[in-house]
Structures are given as C-alpha cells and as structure tokens.
Amino acid sequence: xxxxxxxxxxxxxxxxxxxxxxxxxxxxxxxxxxxxxxxxxxxxxxxxxxxxxxxxxxxxxxxxxxxxxxxxxxxxxxxxxxxxxxxxxxxxxxxxxxxxxxxxxxxxxxxxxxxxxxxxxxxxxxxxxxxxxxxxxxxxxxxxxxxxxxxxxxxxxxxxxxxxxxxxxxxxxxxxxxxxxxxxxxxxxxxxxxxxxxxxx
Amino acid sequence: xxxxxxxxxxxxxxxxxxxxxxxxxxxxxxxxxxxxxxxxxxxxxxxxxxxxxxxxxxxxxxxxxxxxxxxxxxxxxxxxxxxxxxxxxxxxxxxxxxxxxxxxxxxxxxxxxxxxxxxxxxxxxxxxxxxxxxxxxxxxxxxxxxxxxxxxxxxxxxxxxxxxxxxxxxxxxxxxxxxxxxxxxxxxxxxxxxxxxxxxxxxxxxxxxxxxxxxxxxxxxxxxx
Numbered sequence: 001x002x003x004x005x006x007x008x009x010x011x012x013x014x015x016x017x018x019x020x021x022x023x024x025x026x027x028x029x030x031x032x033x034x035x036x037x038x039x040x041x042x043x044x045x046x047x048x049x050x051x052x053x054x055x056x057x058x059x060x061x062x063x064x065x066x067x068x069x070x071x072x073x074x075x076x077x078x079x080x081x082x083x084x085x086x087x088x089x090x091x092x093x094x095x096x097x098x099x100x101x102x103x104x105x106x107x108x109x110x111x112x113x114x115x116x117x118x119x120x121x122x123x124x125x126x127x128x129x130x131x132x133x134x135x136x137x138x139x140x141x142x143x144x145x146x147x148x149x150x151x152x153x154x155x156x157x158x159x160x161x162x163x164x165x166x167x168x169x170x171x172x173x174x175x176x177x178x179x180x181x182x183x184x185x186x187x188x189x190x191x192x193x194x195x196x197x198x199x200x201x
Numbered sequence: 202x203x204x205x206x207x208x209x210x211x212x213x214x215x216x217x218x219x220x221x222x223x224x225x226x227x228x229x230x231x232x233x234x235x236x237x238x239x240x241x242x243x244x245x246x247x248x249x250x251x252x253x254x255x256x257x258x259x260x261x262x263x264x265x266x267x268x269x270x271x272x273x274x275x276x277x278x279x280x281x282x283x284x285x286x287x288x289x290x291x292x293x294x295x296x297x298x299x300x301x302x303x304x305x306x307x308x309x310x311x312x313x314x315x316x317x318x319x320x321x322x323x324x325x326x327x328x329x330x331x332x333x334x335x336x337x338x339x340x341x342x343x344x345x346x347x348x349x350x351x352x353x354x355x356x357x358x359x360x361x362x363x364x365x366x367x368x369x370x371x372x373x374x375x376x377x378x379x380x381x382x383x384x385x386x387x388x389x390x391x392x393x394x395x396x397x398x399x400x401x402x403x404x405x406x407x408x409x410x411x412x413x414x415x416x417x418x419x420x421x422x423x424x425x426x
Contacts, residue, residue, distance in 0.1 A: 092205025
C-alpha cells in the first residue's frame with residue numbers, strides 16, 4: 001500500500017500584484033513530515049501558506065491538498081466569546097461537535113483551563129495563542145499550516161508547541177510551519193524560499 | 202454546522218448589544234430631529250405628513266442601515282474568524298448567509314417593529330402605520346443583502362464607510378422608491394399591493410444574487426491584505 005501525500009505542490013510560485021514572490025517550489029508532504037518554511041521578511045512565506053489554505057488565488061503552478069488547518073497571524077478567536085464557545089464554533093466548521101470534557105482537557109493541556117469561561121478579549125496575546133493551540137489538538141485535520149506560531153509564546157508554551165507538533169507528526173499528521181526561530185523537531189526538513197527571481201527585476 | 206454558526210451569531214449579538222442599539226438610537230434621534238427642525242412641514246395641516254413623511258422615514262432607514270453595515274464583517278475580518286470560516290467550513294456560503302440574516306434581524310427587522318412608532322412621530326395617519334411596518338419588513342431584507350455586498354468589498358479598508366455609502370446607496374434606490382411609495386399609498390388610502398409585489402421581488406432577487414457576490418467580495422478582501 002502506498003502512502004498518499006497530504007499535500008502535493010508542483011512548480012508553485014505565488015504572486016502579489018502581478019509580481020512573482022519566489023522561485024517555483026515543488027514538494028510532497030506525507031504523514032509524519034514536519035516542514036519548516038524559512039526565508040527573509042517579505043519572501044512570501046505567509047502568502048504561500050495562505051495559498052495552500054485556499055485564501056490566495058494569485059499563483060502559478062499547481063497544488064493538491066487535503067483539507068488543512070490554517071493558523072494565520074489572526075487567530076480566528078472572537079474576543080466576545082469564551083475559549084469554550086470559540087472552540088465549539090471552530091469545531092463546528094469542520095462539522096463535528098466537541099465533548100465538553102475533551103475540550104476542557106485540551107484547554108488544560110494548553111495551560112489556559114482557568115480562562116475557559118472568560119471572554120478571549122480579556123486574555124493576553126500569549127494566552128490567546130494557547131487557546132488556538134488547544135484548537136489544533138481538537139481538530140481532525142491532518143495537515144497543519146502554521147504561520148509564525150511562536151509569536152508571543154513564553155518558554156513553557158514554546159516547549160508545548162514543540163511537543164504538540166511532534167505528537168501530531170507521530171500520529172499520522174503533517175505540519176508546515178513558517179518561522180524565523182527554528183523549532184527542534186526530529187526529522188524535520190527545511191524549505192527555503194528563493195527570492196532572487198523577484199529581486200532580479 | 203448551521204446550528205453552531207447560528208449559536209455563535211446569537212452569542213455575539215447578545216454580548217455586543219451596542220451594535221444593535223446604536224443604529225436604532227440614531228434612527229429615533231434623527232426622526233425626532235426632523236420633527237423638531239421642521240414641525241410645520243411634518244405635523245401641521247392635512248397634506249403635510251403625506252407629502253414628506255414617507256420619504257423622510259425611508260431615507261433615515263437607509264442611513265441607519267448604512268451605519269450598521271459598516272461594521273457587518275469588520276470584527277470577524279480583524280479577528281481572523283472570517284478567514285477561518287472560508288478555510289475550514291464545509292460550505293462557507295452558509296456562514297455568509299447566516300451573517301446576512303442576523304444582520305437583518307438586528308437592524309431591518311427591529312426597524313420594521315419600530316415603524317409604527319416612527320410613523321407616529323412623523324405624523325402619519327393611523328391607517329398608514331401597518332403598511333409602514335409591512336413596507337419595512339419586505340424592503341429591509343434587500344437592504345441587508347445588497348449592503349452586505351458593499352460591506353464585503355470594503356471590509357479591508359480602514360475607513361471604508363464613505364466608499365461603502367457610495368457603493369450601496371445607488372443599489373438601495375429601488376427599495377427606497379417603492380418603500381416610500383407604499384407608505385404614501387397607505388396614507389392616502391390607495392391599494393398597496395403593487396408596492397408589496399415590487400418590494401418582495403426586489404428582496405427575492407437580492408436573496409438569489411447577493412450572498413454569492415458577498416462571498417466573492419469577502420474572498421477578494423481577504424486576498425488583498
């Protein structure tokens with residue numbers, strides 16, 4: 001039995017306002033892969049992730065992907081709602097309902113259990129990031145597209161992030177993560193965006 | 202998925218009451234201002250109310266709707282809720298449709314409920330008040346639907362309010378014309394059925410087309426930033 005890739009990218013390069021951001025890339029992401037997306041500011045890391053998530057349609061080349069979990073700079077948490085309500089809604093988007101205890105358990109692992117019933121707007125940036133992490137734990141999506149997930153995280157949350165990613169990869173998931181700070185994961189591969197094509201013009 | 206989306210919208214509505222109350226307060230205030238500023242034109246004489254009141258009422262309803270529309274998608278856009286519903290939802294269209302419905306429920310529907318009071322403030326005759334409420338009930342869905350298209354393409358702009366007004370006010374014209382005409386007809390005792398059909402038609406056509414356009418507009422807005 002051959003393992004199906006979660007993501008197949010073929011000569012893909014993103015464009016913004018008619019300008020090509022980086023040289024075409026090709027890669028296949030299989031269950032268990034952790035791909036670190038690196039490149040200077042403005043090299044198109046975020047745009048690439050948004051493209052793979054289906055939020056950006058200006059690109060050349062092609063890609064095929066299964067349903068992905070996308071985590072952008074904006075977390076997708078409504079400030080008026082509590083973490084529990086936000087997580088229920090986010091799970092509802094994927095068409096499944098959450099068991100209350102499982103949700104609390106995920107919030108506990110993310111270290112924000114005490115905030116479960118207070119509005120997200122009352123939480124710090126790092127705490128909101130932790131709620132977002134609880135959401136990954138609850139998602140059934142195999143492919144995670146993470147854009148700068150280390151932002152605003154303290155040391156313990158960074159450890160947790162590393163652990164959560166490693167665990168996801170070990171259980172048949174895959175992660176593509178854009179970051180400026182290398183995350184120590186065994187067997188990781190690095191994808192560097194080459195911007196010389198854009199700068200040459 | 203429909204259920205959780207409705208639950209979320211409802212929770213947000215209950216916690217952001219200002220978004221509902223402020224436009225309505227604006228509507229009541231401006232209506233009262235008209236009466237204070239031009240009492241002779243509105244309340245005195247037998248022809249007065251029938252001449253200007255329907256037009257004033259509908260114009261103020263349009264402006265109130267415009268005020269509410271500006272924030273229609275902004276919170277969801279800024280928080281990333283919008284991009285999550287486009288990425289993760291099985292059917293993003295449904296979330297847009299629900300958003301529009303809730304927007305109408307929190308503005309148009311309540312304005313229709315308040316219509317008899319507004320009509321009374323503006324000096325409309327008692328016989329015209331039910332028709333005024335019906336006109337708003339039939340016409341305001343079109344305002345929310347068409348307005349959502351404008352809101353969807355201006356949500357990415359920092360100060361999109363003015364552009365939003367320029368975009369959607371022309372689209373509101375047919376509703377304004379038939380809506381004001383319906384109130385006028387009721388005021389002078391004519392049949393209001395032609396206007397009922399016209400307003401219903403406008404709202405139904407808007408329902409058939411606007412949600413798709415709004416979804417496309419949101420995708421463009423998310424792509425531009």
